[in-house]
Amino acid sequence: MITYALMFAIGCYAVALLFNLYRVVQSPGVTDRVLALDTMAVNAIALLVLFGIWEGTAIFFEASILYAMTGFVATVAYAKFLLRGDIIE
Amino acid sequence: MELFWEILVSALLVIGGFFGLVGSYGLVKLPDPMTRLHAPTKAATLGVGGVLIASMVYFAVFKGHLSLHELMITIFIFLTAPISAHFLSKANIFHDWPADKLPRPEGDGQWAVHEVESDTSAEELLEAEENS
Numbered sequence: 001m002i003t004y005a006l007m008f009a010i011g012c013y014a015v016a017l018l019f020n021l022y023r024v025v026q027s028p029g030v031t032d033r034v035l036a037l038d039t040m041a042v043n044a045i046a047l048l049v050l051f052g053i054w055e056g057t058a059i060f061f062e063a064s065i066l067y068a069m070t071g072f073v074a075t076v077a078y079a080k081f082l083l084r085g086d087i088i089e
Numbered sequence: 090m091e092l093f094w095e096i097l098v099s100a101l102l103v104i105g106g107f108f109g110l111v112g113s114y115g116l117v118k119l120p121d122p123m124t125r126l127h128a129p130t131k132a133a134t135l136g137v138g139g140v141l142i143a144s145m146v147y148f149a150v151f152k153g154h155l156s157l158h159e160l161m162i163t164i165f166i167f168l169t170a171p172i173s174a175h176f177l178s179k180a181n182i183f184h185d186w187p188a189d190k191l192p193r194p195e196g197d198g199q200w201a202v203h204e205v206e207s208d209t210s211a212e213e214l215l216e217a218e219e220n221s
């Protein structure tokens with residue numbers, strides 16, 4: 001049963017990443033693009049964790065922690081750049 | 090007892106996948122940037138939280154070692170998602186909403202996004218543009 005639920009969740013997140021990619025490529029404003037990139041990082045974390053369950057190893061948690069941190073810092077840096085025209089003043 | 094844990098993990102996985110999909114679909118579907126900000130920062134965060142808790146239960150029950158890494162990632166994402174949403178909404182106000190289209194804040198003064206800094210003032214920027 002877990003296998004099927006896992007397949008369903010991986011499929012959901014794959015489609016979700018495609019939606020995000022569409023929003024990155026075709027977007028009305030620049031903040032939407034940054035938001036889509038942020039969501040992409042979050043969905044990639046979920047996909048990494050699901051793959052970790054699939055393989056039964058705990059190696060992928062370090063990768064997902066790194067993804068979470070760099071994704072957050074990247075989003076804040078983008079938003080700061082949009083807001084002030086500079087990241088570290 | 091095994092069956093109960095299997096049902097729990099499966100339910101958490103399905104809920105997590107569903108909410109992640111809804112969050113990303115809202116990013117495409119919703120009409121304007123400020124409403125689009127809601128979908129990923131709330132629904133997708135809940136979805137990822139569900140998946141991470143499912144992973145934690147799975148490794149604790151079926152693999153026999155309890156790891157708190159997932160809890161750490163969950164807390165980190167739940168802490169950082171509102172911060173990035175706040176930053177993005179401020180950037181959005183700065184770009185798309187001039188001060189006269191916004192409702193007035195309480196008291197006198199402007200919204201903090203539109204307040205001009207004093208050290209590099211607007212006149213200096215204008216001068217720099219004229220000189221270039």
